[in-house]
Amino acid sequence: MIDASSFKGRDIVSMSDFDREEIDFILDKATEMEPLAERGSDRLRGRILATLFFEPSTRTRLSFESAMLRLGGGAIGFAEPQVSSVAKGESLSDTIKTVDNYADVIVIRHPEEGAARIAAEAASVPVINAGSGSLEHPTQALLDLHTILASKGRIDGLRIAVLGDLLYGRTVHSLMYALANYRVKVYLVSPRQLRIRRDVLKGVEGKIDYVETEDPGPLLKDLDVLYVTRIQKERFPDPADYERVKGAYTIDKAFLKGADKDLVVMHPLPRMTELSTDVDDTPHAWYFKQMRHGLYVRMALLALVLGRL
Amino acid sequence: MIDASSFKGRDIVSMSDFDREEIDFILDKATEMEPLAERGSDRLRGRILATLFFEPSTRTRLSFESAMLRLGGGAIGFAEPQVSSVAKGESLSDTIKTVDNYADVIVIRHPEEGAARIAAEAASVPVINAGSGSLEHPTQALLDLHTILASKGRIDGLRIAVLGDLLYGRTVHSLMYALANYRVKVYLVSPRQLRIRRDVLKGVEGKIDYVETEDPGPLLKDLDVLYVTRIQKERFPDPADYERVKGAYTIDKAFLKGADKDLVVMHPLPRMTELSTDVDDTPHAWYFKQMRHGLYVRMALLALVLGRL
Amino acid sequence: MIDASSFKGRDIVSMSDFDREEIDFILDKATEMEPLAERGSDRLRGRILATLFFEPSTRTRLSFESAMLRLGGGAIGFAEPQVSSVAKGESLSDTIKTVDNYADVIVIRHPEEGAARIAAEAASVPVINAGSGSLEHPTQALLDLHTILASKGRIDGLRIAVLGDLLYGRTVHSLMYALANYRVKVYLVSPRQLRIRRDVLKGVEGKIDYVETEDPGPLLKDLDVLYVTRIQKERFPDPADYERVKGAYTIDKAFLKGADKDLVVMHPLPRMTELSTDVDDTPHAWYFKQMRHGLYVRMALLALVLGRL
Numbered sequence: 045m046i047d048a049s050s051f052k053g054r055d056i057v058s059m060s061d062f063d064r065e066e067i068d069f070i071l072d073k074a075t076e077m078e079p080l081a082e083r084g085s086d087r088l089r090g091r092i093l094a095t096l097f098f099e100p101s102t103r104t105r106l107s108f109e110s111a112m113l114r115l116g117g118g119a120i121g122f123a124e125p126q127v128s129s130v131a132k133g134e135s136l137s138d139t140i141k142t143v144d145n146y147a148d149v150i151v152i153r154h155p156e157e158g159a160a161r162i163a164a165e166a167a168s169v170p171v172i173n174a175g176s177g178s179l180e181h182p183t184q185a186l187l188d189l190h191t192i193l194a195s196k197g198r199i200d201g202l203r204i205a206v207l208g209d210l211l212y213g214r215t216v217h218s219l220m221y222a223l224a225n226y227r228v229k230v231y232l233v234s235p236r237q238l239r240i241r242r243d244v245l246k247g248v249e250g251k252i253d254y255v256e257t258e259d260p261g262p263l264l265k266d267l268d269v270l271y272v273t274r275i276q277k278e279r280f281p282d283p284a285d286y287e288r289v290k291g292a293y294t295i296d297k298a299f300l301k302g303a304d305k306d307l308v309v310m311h312p313l314p315r316m317t318e319l320s321t322d323v324d325d326t327p328h329a330w331y332f333k334q335m336r337h338g339l340y341v342r343m344a345l346l347a348l349v350l351g352r353l
Numbered sequence: 354m355i356d357a358s359s360f361k362g363r364d365i366v367s368m369s370d371f372d373r374e375e376i377d378f379i380l381d382k383a384t385e386m387e388p389l390a391e392r393g394s395d396r397l398r399g400r401i402l403a404t405l406f407f408e409p410s411t412r413t414r415l416s417f418e419s420a421m422l423r424l425g426g427g428a429i430g431f432a433e434p435q436v437s438s439v440a441k442g443e444s445l446s447d448t449i450k451t452v453d454n455y456a457d458v459i460v461i462r463h464p465e466e467g468a469a470r471i472a473a474e475a476a477s478v479p480v481i482n483a484g485s486g487s488l489e490h491p492t493q494a495l496l497d498l499h500t501i502l503a504s505k506g507r508i509d510g511l512r513i514a515v516l517g518d519l520l521y522g523r524t525v526h527s528l529m530y531a532l533a534n535y536r537v538k539v540y541l542v543s544p545r546q547l548r549i550r551r552d553v554l555k556g557v558e559g560k561i562d563y564v565e566t567e568d569p570g571p572l573l574k575d576l577d578v579l580y581v582t583r584i585q586k587e588r589f590p591d592p593a594d595y596e597r598v599k600g601a602y603t604i605d606k607a608f609l610k611g612a613d614k615d616l617v618v619m620h621p622l623p624r625m626t627e628l629s630t631d632v633d634d635t636p637h638a639w640y641f642k643q644m645r646h647g648l649y650v651r652m653a654l655l656a657l658v659l660g661r662l
Numbered sequence: 663m664i665d666a667s668s669f670k671g672r673d674i675v676s677m678s679d680f681d682r683e684e685i686d687f688i689l690d691k692a693t694e695m696e697p698l699a700e701r702g703s704d705r706l707r708g709r710i711l712a713t714l715f716f717e718p719s720t721r722t723r724l725s726f727e728s729a730m731l732r733l734g735g736g737a738i739g740f741a742e743p744q745v746s747s748v749a750k751g752e753s754l755s756d757t758i759k760t761v762d763n764y765a766d767v768i769v770i771r772h773p774e775e776g777a778a779r780i781a782a783e784a785a786s787v788p789v790i791n792a793g794s795g796s797l798e799h800p801t802q803a804l805l806d807l808h809t810i811l812a813s814k815g816r817i818d819g820l821r822i823a824v825l826g827d828l829l830y831g832r833t834v835h836s837l838m839y840a841l842a843n844y845r846v847k848v849y850l851v852s853p854r855q856l857r858i859r860r861d862v863l864k865g866v867e868g869k870i871d872y873v874e875t876e877d878p879g880p881l882l883k884d885l886d887v888l889y890v891t892r893i894q895k896e897r898f899p900d901p902a903d904y905e906r907v908k909g910a911y912t913i914d915k916a917f918l919k920g921a922d923k924d925l926v927v928m929h930p931l932p933r934m935t936e937l938s939t940d941v942d943d944t945p946h947a948w949y950f951k952q953m954r955h956g957l958y959v960r961m962a963l964l965a966l967v968l969g970r971l
Contacts, residue, residue, distance in 0.1 A: 083399060084398065084399020084400070085399075089702065090701060090702020090703075090732070090734075091702070092728055092731050092732065094724065100435065100441070102431065102443075102448060102451065102452070103451055106403065106429045106430070106431075106452060106455050106456075107454075107455055109429040109455075110401055110429055110455035110456065113401050113427035113429065114399070114401070116399075118731035118736075119429070120724050120727040120728055120731065120737070121724070122720065122724075122741060123431060124435070126718065126742070132718070132892075132894075132895075132896070132932050133932065133934055134720075134931070134932035134933075135939075137939075138931065138932060138933065139720060139932075141950045141953075142720065142721055142724075142931060142950065142953050143720070143724060144950075145725075145950070145953040145954040145956075145957055146724050146725055146727075146728035146953075146957060147724075147728065274441075276441075277441075278441070313443070313447065313451060314441050314442065314443035314447060314448075315443075315447065316442055321444075321446075332450045332451065332453075332454070335450075335451050335454040335455075336454040338454075339454055339455060392708060393707065393708020393709070394708075409744065409750070411740065411752075411757060411760065411761070412760055415712065415738050415739070415740075415760075415761060415764050415765075416763075416764055418738040418764075419710055419738055419764035419765065422710050422736035422738065423708070423710065425708075428738070432740060433744070583750075585750075586750075587750070622752070622756065622760060623750050623751065623752035623756060623757075624752075624756065625751055630753075630755075641759045641760065641762075641763070644759075644760050644763040644764075645763040647763075648763055648764060
């Protein structure tokens with residue numbers, strides 16, 4: 045039996061570290077956070093979060109800091125490596141062992157795969173991966189699930205298309221690991237050059253019923269969730285490759301004409317041209333609400349790993 | 354009849370959105386904040402401010418954050434756009450719709466005119482303009498009025514000279530809109546190239562009795578307030594134009610010899626050579642105290658728009 | 663007789679401003695902070711710290727902010743000068759006089775010697791020097807003493823080697839001024855080009871029994887504390903000079919074979935190659951614990967200068 049104490053002191057590095065019972069438990073607790081997000085709480089009073097962002101981010105950093113403050117805790121950290129001792133050549137492990145003395149929980153974003161795991165090993169306090177390299181972004185996957193649950197009432201039995209950059213998109217990888225715990229049909233829609241990483245597919249083999257395709261059109265009318273992702277310029281080793289695929293998809297109102305009226309459109313944001321603003325005022329648009337669910341999920345995770353739930 | 358509830362949820366974008374009764378009400382509330390600034394308060398406990406600074410600032414950002422913390426709230430945000438998703442090409446509107454989920458009030462500074470208005474329209478929470486482009490900086494105007502009131506006991510009937518860069522100086526524009534609600538005589542002192550924007554003059558036409566001049570000397574002995582502004586290098590499209598006017602004025606102790614002994618010298622800071630440090634220890638110097646009044650005004654505004662007054 | 667009230671409102675600029683009784687008092691109070699660092703406290707509720715970092719730092723800035731938050735206070739500030747009005751050419755003194763209105767205590771780090779003293783003179787609130795130029799870093803010296811006390815139970819009578827860059831290393835200078843209050847034997851180990859500044863030696867002349875040497879080997883077996891410092895590339899006027907000495911020392915497990923089994927190895931961090939990670943899992947390694955003592959010392963200092971102890 046899972047209970048809150050199973051999460052105390054635990055690191056959140058990869059979605060594949062969690063089974064369905066644990067994920068469902070976290071999602072439940074996230075729902076319980078909704079009223080606390082409105083009125084605030086003192087649950088984490090006296091506790092300190094350190095946000096160590098070695099890559100730029102508005103959304104994830106502010107979301108974690110807001111979650112901590114909403115629960116009465118405090119936040120310290122940096123938003124870019126230049127202001128830290130990393131600029132003097134310090135190893136990640138040494139930085140973490142230092143911050144370990146100042147904070148009760150560490151949230152890290154880093155351009156390199158594996159960085160969050162290294163941080164978790166160096167720290168005595170719990171470490172939460174807020175995106176490392178192009179591999180994983182587990183709290184994003186949890187908030188994606190929570191948004192699906194809020195909009196659809198369930199995850200099992202849904203038909204979900206994930207569209208865009210499936211190669212470099214770390215949110216996609218974490219989402220796949222998360223969905224592998226549910227009975228879903230997944231359509232992986234991308235240009236050939238941006239097909240999902242083979243190691244990720246292998247990780248979910250036999251657990252997810254999936255189809256790879258380049259064309260989202262034919263899927264549209266039977267789809268429950270359309271998860272759009274940005275082609276991330278900053279992840280392409282060769283800019284010319286980016287130019288070839290950047291305009292591959294444009295999801296707009298016209299395209300969504302043929303969709304089920306209850307189709308939920310999600311996006312981890314920021315978006316570029318792949319998702320038109322003319323979708324914003326349709327009932328399909330769940331991507332800004334998705335951010336709100338991120339707050340709930342992160343409040344739950346912070347309270348859980350700090351043993352205060 | 355104005356009361357605190359009229360301000361709940363309201364955006365503070367331009368001084369021209371407020372009438373005299375509203376301005377007087379805000380100034381009153383700012384005065385009530387003075388003891389709370391000393392001893393702290395729990396009035397905004399559980400509330401979160403997001404400071405989104407797309408341009409550098411010490412004064413305004415720290416002033417708002419201090420105001421929020423003094424009232425028991427918390428603050429998140431960024432001090433420069435490079436650390437945000439704007440660096441990935443996100444639209445301002447999308448950034449705001451995201452942060453809207455994390456904060457109860459947003460303070461924005463932005464290099465483009467109109468940015469604060471766009472933010473206010475995108476957000477569901479109140480947005481406070483902390484300077485957008487060279488057009489407006491309404492909370493600066495309110496703190497300027499509060500300083501005048503504190504030093505002179507009144508605003509009506511005063512003779513006020515505003516000196517320096519009246520073309521690009523956004524504090525000047527907001528101050529003019531604010532002063533248009535009072536019976537004042539205003540002297541607009543600038544080099545010809547930096548005369549006040551015609552649209553601002555038009556906005557206050559018939560409401561302010563003003564004179565434009567290049568020479569502050571003859572005004573000095575009958576003046577109540579001398580408001581000095583910096584020639585802002587960063588606003589000049591052509592650096593050569595800046596070089597021609599940068600040394601136009603130097604207000605120093607010697608220059609102030611002929612002034613009324615109760616003349617109040619103000620400056621929005623930072624200052625360069627236009628205001629000599631030898632004025633600092635004269636009774637004329639109100640520019641550092643002015644910063645303190647900024648704290649009171651911002652405490653009042655935050656509490657008002659959050660409906661906690 | 664020293665008591666807590668002697669520290670209220672006081673600046674912490676140089677170790678040489680404090681005598682032994684005062685230092686012992688601070689170290690005592692730091693020890694009292696240990697349980698509060700675990701469970702948090704409300705002692706500084708409603709008080710605000712401004713951290714003004716004109717040079718990059720993870721450790722010192724986060725340590726001070728954590729100390730303030732642990733005691734229930736709030737923190738504002740900047741982590742690099744580009745986001746402040748200094749970028750517009752403002753004088754340090756003006757910046758301080760501004761921040762003076764927003765905060766109850768100011769912590770400053772600055773690349774220039776004397777900056778902390780200028781700040782202390784400009785501010786009405788207490789100013790704590792968190793490193794200015796290559797001259798001083800007094801809170802580092804206090805945490806070094808607290809670590810020595812925790813590991814050895816005493817400071818008097820110890821044999822302490824300080825190794826590495828003794829010329830530019832400001833932590834070394836402050837440590838020397840601090841140790842001058844105790845009966846210690848100090849070995850100053852450095853390459854010839856990086857011998858300790860003559861003005862520092864002069865300052866401790868007759869108070870410290872010291873020896874200058876280039877070779878740490880012969881000292882090792884009788885040593886109580888080995889304080890290793892980084893050769894700081896960023897302080898060298900000529901990069902070629904740096905290249906000549908950067909690899910001068912490497913303290914590793916092999917080198918420590920001949921050491922006393924109770925030898926304490928310290929380092930202000932960040933470290934490069936001068937201190938091998940293979941020392942980390944030996945009982946000699948105190949450098950990460952040292953960071954924790956920094957938290958205690960800074961909690962005590964903040965509470966003392968704010969008059970809340």
